[in-house]
Amino acid sequence: MVDELDPVIHVQARLRIVTVLDTLKPGDSLSFPRLQSLLDVTSGNLATHLRRLEESGYVTVEKVLEGRAPVTYISLTDDGRHAFRVYKKNLRALLEQTTVL
Amino acid sequence: MSGRSDDKERGPAEILRAIDAEQLHAQSALAPNAKLLYTAWGTAWVVLFLALYLAYVPVGEPVLPLFAGLLIGAGAFITAIALSGTHSARRASGSRGPSVVQGAIYGNIFPVAFTLMGLLGWRLTSAGVPTITMLSYWVAAPCLIVGVLFVAGAAMWNDRSQLVFGIWTLVIGLISVALPPPHNLLAGVLGGLGFLALAFVHSRRPSLTSGPITREHGG
Numbered sequence: 001m002v003d004e005l006d007p008v009i010h011v012q013a014r015l016r017i018v019t020v021l022d023t024l025k026p027g028d029s030l031s032f033p034r035l036q037s038l039l040d041v042t043s044g045n046l047a048t049h050l051r052r053l054e055e056s057g058y059v060t061v062e063k064v065l066e067g068r069a070p071v072t073y074i075s076l077t078d079d080g081r082h083a084f085r086v087y088k089k090n091l092r093a094l095l096e097q098t099t100v101l
Numbered sequence: 102m103s104g105r106s107d108d109k110e111r112g113p114a115e116i117l118r119a120i121d122a123e124q125l126h127a128q129s130a131l132a133p134n135a136k137l138l139y140t141a142w143g144t145a146w147v148v149l150f151l152a153l154y155l156a157y158v159p160v161g162e163p164v165l166p167l168f169a170g171l172l173i174g175a176g177a178f179i180t181a182i183a184l185s186g187t188h189s190a191r192r193a194s195g196s197r198g199p200s201v202v203q204g205a206i207y208g209n210i211f212p213v214a215f216t217l218m219g220l221l222g223w224r225l226t227s228a229g230v231p232t233i234t235m236l237s238y239w240v241a242a243p244c245l246i247v248g249v250l251f252v253a254g255a256a257m258w259n260d261r262s263q264l265v266f267g268i269w270t271l272v273i274g275l276i277s278v279a280l281p282p283p284h285n286l287l288a289g290v291l292g293g294l295g296f297l298a299l300a301f302v303h304s305r306r307p308s309l310t311s312g313p314i315t316r317e318h319g320g
C-alpha cells in the first residue's frame with residue numbers, strides 16, 4: 001500500500017527518531033540519553049536504528065567531551081530533514097489517492 | 102507512535118496522526134511548561150505587590166511594616182526565579198546547538214537589565230525623588246523590561262506564550278502609570294491575577310496561550 005515511501009524512514013522506530021529530531025531547529029542536537037527518554041526505547045534498539053539512519057546520511061552522531069564524560073549528540077542532517085518532508089508529502093498524496101478511490 | 106511494529110502495517114492516515122502526536126509530545130517535553138511558569142509568576146506578582154501595597158495602606162497606619170512587605174515580596178520573587186530557572190534548565194538539558202546559545206544570551210540579559218533598573222532607581226532616590234513617587238518607577242520599569250523582552254522573545258522564537266505574557270505585562274505597566282501611588286501597586290496584583298487566569302486558560306485550551314504564533318507551511 002505504501003511501498004514507494006522511503007524505506008529508511010518507513011520503519012516505525014526510525015520514523016519516531018526522525019520525527020523527534022525534526023522538532024529541533026537546524027543545527028541543534030539532542031544527547032543520546034535525552035533522545036532515548038523521549039522515545040522510551042532501549043539504548044541497544046536506539047543505537048541500531050541510529051546507525052542505519054547515519055549510514056543513509058539522515059542523522060549525524062557526534063561524540064563530545066563534557067568535562068570528563070563523553071556525551072553523544074544526535075542531529076538531523078539537511079538530507080534527513082528533506083527526506084522527512086518528502087516522506088510526509090508522499091503520505092498525504094497516498095491518503096488523497098485512497099480517499100478518492 | 103507507541104507501538105514497535107513496522108509501518109507497512111499502518112495506513113497513511115494513521116502514520117500522519119502518529120507523527121503529529123509524536124511531535125507534540127517532543128515539543129512539550131523540550132519546551133518549558135507554560136502553565137507552570139504562568140502559575141509561578143502569577144503567584145509571585147500577587148504576593149509581591151500585595152505585600153508592598155499593604156506596607157503603604159492605610160496611609161499613615163499601614164497593615165505591614167515596610168521591611169516586612171519588602172521581605173515577603175523579595176521571597177516570592179526569588180522563589181519564582183528559582184522555580185522557573187530550574188524548570189527551564191531541566192527542559193533544556195541534553196540539548197545543544199545555536200538555539201541553546203541564543204537562549205543563554207536572552208536569559209542573561211534579564212539580570213543585566215534588572216541591575217541597571219535598580220541602579221537607576223537608587224540614583225533617582227538619592228537625587229531626592231520621594232519614595233512614594235518612586236513607586237510609579239518600581240512598578241512600571243520592571244513591566245517595561247519584562248514586557249519588551251518577552252515580546253522580543255516571541256518574535257525570535259515564534260512563541261505564543263511569550264507574546265501573551267509580554268503583552269499582558271506591558272498592559273499592566275500602562276495601567277500602573279495611570280494610577281496614583283501607592284494604588285499603582287494594585288496594577289501589579291492585577292497582573293499576577295492575569296497570569297493565574299492564563300494558567301487556567303492554558304490548562305483548558307493550550308492552543309490559545311502556547312505553541313507557534315504562525316504555523317510553518319509545507320512541513
